[in-house]
Every structure is written in C-alpha cells, then in structure tokens.
Amino acid sequence: MRVLLAAVGNPLAGDDGAGPAVAAALARRALPPWVRVVDLHTDVLALSSVWRNEREVWLLDAMALGKPPGTVHRAGHEELLAMSREQGHVHALSVPGCLAWLRLAEPRFEGVRFRAWGIEPASVEPGESLSPSVAAAVRRVVREVAEELLRRGGDGTNGTPSPDSSDP
C-alpha cells in the first residue's frame, strides 16, 4: 500500500463527522489497489495500530481554525507537523501533537509523509447530520482527494502534491 486515508472525528458529534463522511464517500468509490481507508474515530494515536507500512498518510478531519464554516484547510507534511498543538482543534491531543508523539516514540513513522484535509465545522453539537456548508465541503474534498489519487495513477508514486492552502 502507498496511501492510507485516515478519517478522524466523531460522526455522532455533528460536523466533527466531516472526516468520516469524506472517508465513507471515498470508500464507496473504486479506489486504486494501493489505497486503504481507515476510521480512527477521535484517536489519532490509533494510527500506530492500523498503519501497514503505507508511505503516505492522508488525514481527513474537522479543523476548527476560526474560518467560515465549510472552509477547506489543506496542510502538507511540514506544515502539519509545524502546527501548534494549541491550535484550535476538535480533538484531544491535537493531530500535530499526536503525530509528533508517534514519530518520537516509533522510528518506523519517521519516513512516512503526512498531509491533511480539514473542514471548518459550523457545529459540533451532538447529532448525526452535517451542516449544509460542511456537507458541501465534504463533497469538494471527496472530489479533490479522488482526483489526486487518479493523478498518481500506476503504483501511486507519481504526481505532485497540491500546494498547501485554504478555501472558503
């Protein structure tokens, strides 16, 4: 496997379910054989248990960074690891904090390249449905990730990662 798509979030907590919604939609598509989809719920550290030597881990998450709901945040490897653990986030230890801990404690993660798509939530109150702006963002991210995988083609080693950016 080359790419692990890892959803983070609680689908019973409103827009915190954005990442799992993206992953579920992608899992329904015919993905290349070198892609695997997993659901971490809110335990990013469970990556250690579900990772099967994939070279890249793409996290699909909700990210509360103070932008308008539905904003799609994109972070490449360096940017993701450099994000402060204090940066607004919907989960326990922040994603960057968890990744740093994984890389510190488990040398096998040192060569893994991480990147993330995060969707700005409108509400993380208990509930199963996504707010309209977040649902629309989920569709955008599904399309974008699927296109990125398609661009890779072959064994998944080709293609250039998208630049880091956010869009409303």
Added chain:
Amino acid sequence: MSARTVLIPHLGRVEGHGGIVVRVAGTTVTEVDMTIHEGSRYYEALLVGKRYDEVQGIISRVCAICSASHTVAALMALEDALGIGVSARVHDLRGLLVLGSTIESHALHVFALALPDFLGHDSVLSMAQEHRELVTFALQLKQLGNRIQETVGGRAVHPINTLVGGFGKIPSHAELETLGHELRGALDTLMGTVDLVAGLEVPGWAAQPTVFLALEPYEEGFRFRGRGIRTSRGEQYPLERYREVIHERAVAHSHAKHATLPSGESYMVGSLARLVLFGDRLTGRAREAMERLFPDAPGENILANTHAQLVELVHCVEHGVELIGRLTGMPEVRRDLVEYRVGAGRGIGALEAPRGALFHEYELDEEGTIVAANIITPTAQNLANTERDLRTAAERLLADRPGDDEALKLGLEMVARAYDPCISCSVHVIRDER
C-alpha cells in the same frame, strides 16, 4: 480588587473539549462552572426505535477511548433484558476487553495528560526531553491496550466482534498468548514508573472530604464489573436501584445534568473511588504499587486520582495475564454464541469504565425494538463534584497567591484533568465567548 472572570475556554489535553469559568470578586470566588453540553440524552434518543442488535454498533461510536466499556455495558443490559446467560469464556473475554480499554485510557491520561503537570512540563512532548523512555513506553502501553481490544473486539477502535450472547470470533490461543507475553513485558517498566511517581509531591490545595461511589465487584477481588453499588459512607444498594441512588438534576448554569446522592451530596466515581472502596482487594504487584503510592491508604485528594490510575494500570496488566491464562486453559473454539429468543424485557448493565461507574438500561418490546434507553456516564456523575473541587481549589489558590491568574488557571486545569473527564462521552464542546 475588582470583579473578574478567569476563563479556561477548553481543556486542551482532555478528550473532547470543555471549559471552566471562574468568577472572582477580590479573593472571593463567586461562581465556578464547567461549561458543557450533555450528550448522553442525544445518544439515548438515537437508540430508541432501533433493533436491540444495532445498539452496540451505535453506542461504541460515542467515544473512541470508551467504546469497549460502552459496548460491554450495553451488551450486559440487553442480555439482562432478554434473559441471556453467557459462557465463562465470553465473560472472561469481555473482561479482557475492558482491561484493554482501561490500559489504553489510563496510559494516555497518566503519562500524556496528567504526568506533565506533576513533572513541570506543558505537554507530553516537552516531557520527552527529560523522560524520553517514559514517553515512548507510554505510547507502547497505550497501543498494547489497543491491540488487546483489536484481538478481542475485532477492531482497534470500535469493537465489531462483540455480540449479544457472545463473540462472533474467538481469538486463538496463540493470539492470546502473544498478548500475555506483551503484558508481562510491560510490568517492570510500569513498576519503575510507580517509583518515579511515588517521589512526586501531590499538592494539597484540592483535598477535601469526599463521598466516593463504585460498583461492588461481581466476585471477591478487584474487578470492573459490578453487582451492586457501594459508597464510602457504607451504603450498599442492588444495581436495580441505581435510579434511586443517582439523582440527576438540571442546573441553571450548565447544559449537562448534575448527579447527586439522595442526600443532595455530590460524589466522585473513578479510579480513586475504586481504590478507596475496594483497594484492599488488590493483590500482587498492584498491591505493592498501592502501598508505594498511598502509604497512608487512598485519601480524599482528587489530584491523587492519577496515582490511583497508575495502580490500576498495574492491576490491569497482572489481571490481564491471569485472564489469558484462564482462557488458554479452555478448549480452543472458533466462536461462542448462545442461542436466545427475542422478546420484551428490561435490563441493566453496569461496569467500571476507566473513568468510573457506567450504567446502561434498555427496555425492549416483543420484536426487540428499543422503546426506552437510559445511560449515565462517569463524567456526568463527576460534574457536580468537579465543580465543588474547582471552587475549593480556586479559593485556596487565591488565598495563597492573590492576583496570580496563571497559577489559578494551571491549578484548575490540574483539578479538571485529575477527574479525567471524557467529554466526548457525556458532554460536548463549548466555545464560551464570555
């Protein structure tokens, strides 16, 4: 000194989010509250109308960390409602699953959330500069808890193999023995951590008389599944009377209900409560750990809950090895599911989740559809006591260091973290802009 508000908008190192608001006039605390939303009412409503065999798939998604505890409590309640008795193998495997979940949860809380406070670091990552081996071991221990859940429950995060009446797939003896080997391998390092923590001073500014509540173990021993309710005041109740014992009430300042005893007193559930009430049942190195960490017996200082969790980690490792020995002494089978008839009924399941007593109750109709559900989580039970301890801590910290809001904030965070609130389970986020 003028009136002011000290706001901790979220507890950054606690599962989910939560906030603490403290209003102060001079050196007097006028108000303390954790600003949270109740989630369990939503989960109960979500379950009504679902079939009994859909419950565990839904309830395990409440929280990643507590999914095994919710799953086992729900299965116990459903089996109680349907009059199902499970085999000794299923009983022990579920016990192992709960131990795995407790190892995962306590390892995360003790090492990554609480210990940095005691060792003067602002995070587990900065703690790594001084205690790299400890930080590495913490992750390994947490992942061992995950692996136990994956082996027994079929998945690392949400158990899928746990069914009403038993298990769809029983782990092989070889898989169980591998886990036993790993558990035994963790024990010495864990005891080394006990020595480290025993040398740390526990601040006394949060200590005060506290009522503790825990489930009476189903057998003689320190166990997480219970058959009755006990308090540190000597009260004993059968499980069936839990609604009479635990009074949930709405409070004006919070979206979450607060729990009290019939007397109106708040109480604490969790590791410290279990040690206060049943610590004398610990054996082996867990007993050694308790004597080392609580030379004068577990007391009434919530900040020592982290120490109690460490004792329980030792117990979980030792008891896990014991359970594996028992399971591998049984004939190897591929599955263990009893046959049963679906019908109307009402049942209760209760166990000690990592953070304290957890209650599930379901009422089913003739077709096995859920017509009523009641879930009381440990964090919801601890809220009233948490606020009480926050107030006491704030008053003492203000008296000792008036005007030092940073010390006050850190102190309040330490108290809230000591309770190890699983806000994903019982409550949810708040962005308090006051």
